[in-house]
Amino acid sequence: MTGNVWFSLVACAGLLALAGIALARVGRSPLALPLSLLSITLSTWNFSAFALERSGETGWKLVGFAAGLMTVPCTLHFILAFVGRRRRSAWAMFGAYAVFAALALAMVAGLGAPSLAERLLTLRFGLTVTGLVVPPLGGGFALLWLHLRRAQHPDERARAGLVMLGLTLLVALLVTELAAELGLDVARLGNLGTLLGLPVMATVALRFGLFGRDVGAARMALHAVGVAGVGVLAYLAVFRLFAGQAGALVVSTTAVTFALVVATRRGVTAFVTRSERMERLATLGRFSAQMAHDLKNPIAAMKGAAQYLKEEHSRGRPWDDQGEFLDLLLEQVERLDRVVDTYQRLARVEPLPKPVDLNALAQGVLSLQSFASPGQVRIVRELAPGLPPCSGDEDLLANALENLVRNAFEAMSGGGTLTVRTLRDGAGVALEVEDTGEGMDARTRERAFDDFFTTKASGSGLGLAFVRRVVEAHGGEVVLTSREGHGTVVRLRLPAGVRHLSTGEGEAA
Structure with missing residues (x-):
């Protein structure tokens, strides 16, 4: 076999190992699913190059083309999750998945329709695809560049820089392969991109905590390398046994691929689950x-x-x-x-509603806070006079405010200013807590109110989630504004006036 074929096989197994590491974190990190999908699609593209060389079946070219197309929405999904815009830009993400999935299905349909395959593998179709590829990839990389420019923390800058480098190598250079397949006179740089991009993405995932606080990175990496080696041998054995039997070849290689993903995921999940069990016990x-x-x-x-x-x-x-x-x-x-x-x-979170004076509630919560951090944090009260009461559960609202104040103190371990405000907010009232701490990056900001999400080693991930549930149970909403190096502001918007709440646990006075 040629060097390129060997490399395609090794890259395929390595990408599947990276997919297994990411799959172990699906449901726990928003970055895990898009990275695993991206790794699988890239692995399929590398595998199709290997299969085309070994079997000579031209259908593998269509499979590779389809896999290459699916890298576009996967990349956009990953970037949006990384820069904290996954929810706000969901329309763009799902739109890209719909468009490129349709194109990929058309390529797969070409396997059984030679006339369709001939129309798809043309320069005209390639230019159309290029026009569709540029906006999502260009917009995604622009967002990633802005995130890199705005990042304040050195670790986040390093993480963002590595992600941009890795995606450029893995995805942007893959476009040259698609263009070459369509007859354009461009250098094929996809293999070089995979060679350089795979270790970059593995480094940012294992060394720079891409999925949060991960332990056992060295053991996970060794397990992934071992599975990748077994995968290389399995692919070679499959093609040696079934080189002349197309059906058996497809079934066997698919089985090997799934086995690699499952084996990697199960091994990595064992390490991750042990750590998470300890966190839950803590x-x-x-x-x-x-x-x-x-x-x-x-x-x-x-x-x-x-x-x-x-x-x-x-x-x-x-x-x-x-x-x-x-x-x-x-x-x-x-x-x-x-x-x-x-x-x-x-x-x-079952409120027992009665009239609540937010000014009195804020004064009560803050009355003893000055003793918590004497001389380090200055407490400022900006309480609006004549504020109308709201209907709510004073104990639950006080607990929510205490959570916000405690988070603010923890964010200003070296000192700062804590400002608690009450104010009118449209037809309602609001309670606002502002600190001058280190602020949050985009990913933390997007997930701040998720259950059990925390960036603190001793945190439970229940504080802000509890605040959100309390405010929503009162018919209000929580708005968080934060930026690295510029502190955080959390506003609790509540309806003004005395009203019945939907829980039925009590009635307003």
């Missing part, structure tokens, strides 16, 4: 510690009162003048009942 431990803290004080007070009354009883003294201790016991029992009820409603 989150449960922090939640339990907070509950224990809330229960400990009333239990200690009850114990002290009970011990005192027991001592008085053992000495034969009457309890006639000990009513304050009995009152204390009853008060602490009621306090325990409120704590348990609060934790139940925290999980269900």
Whole structure:
């Protein structure tokens, strides 16, 4: 076999290994699915080059063309997820998938229709495809360039630079192969791009935390390399056994491909799952510690009162003048009942509506915050006078505000200014928390309110998600504005006036 054929085979297995690493993170990182799809489509293109050389079947050229077309929407999907515009630009992403999937299906249909294949593999069709390829790829790379220019953190700049380099090598140079297949006089640089781009993308995925906090990167890489080596041997064995049997060749190579993906995914998932299990246990431990803290004080007070009354009883003294201790016991029992009820409603987010003065609520939450970080964080109150009340659950809203304030303090570990505002917002009212901390990058900003998403080693990922659920349960919305190096502003918009909430758990006064 020629050097190019060997390289196509090795690149195919390597890309499938990268796809397996990404597939293990699907559902946990928005970057995982597009990277796995991109790796699989690129692997299919490399495999088609290998199969064309080994079998001589011209149909593999159409398969390679179809795979090359599908790299365009996969690349756009990955870039939009990387720069934090996946939700805002979903229309462009799904539109690209629809257009290029239709073109790819047409190429596959050409396998059984030689006349259609002849019309597709023409310069005219190639120019049409080029016109469709340029806008999504050009727009995607422009967004990636702007993200690189705006990135403040050195790690994010390095990550964005590597992603741009890797995608340029893997995808942009692949266009030269498609153009050459259509008869254009251009140098074929696709193989060179794969040779250089694959290690770049593997480095950014394993070394620069593309999917967040990953552990065991070295072990994952070794597992992927081992699977890739087995894949190379499996492909060679398949083509040696079924070189002259087209049907058996397709079935066998497809089986090998799926086996590679599954084996890589299962191996990598074992490493990832172990880490995530530890994170969940740590989150449960922090939640339990907070509950224990809330229960400990009333239990200690009850114990002290009970011990005192027991001592008085053992000495034969009457309890006639000990009513304050009995009152204390009853008060602490009621306090325990409120704590348990609060934790139940925290999980269900069931508001008990009544008129709430946001100014008083903000003052109450901030009254003790100055002791949390003395001399480091300056607290500024900007409370609008004459603010109308809103209908809501004061305890839940206070907990939401406490979460925002705590996040702001954590974002300003070296000091800064925390500003809490109340203001009118259209027909409603709003509560706003602003910090002068390090801010968020685009990907963090897009996922900030997702359940269990956190960038902090000791975080649970429940704080901002809880804030969102509380505000939405009150018929409001949360708006987050943040930029790296410029702090974060979170605004809670709430309807003004006294109204019934949809939960049915209580009625407005």
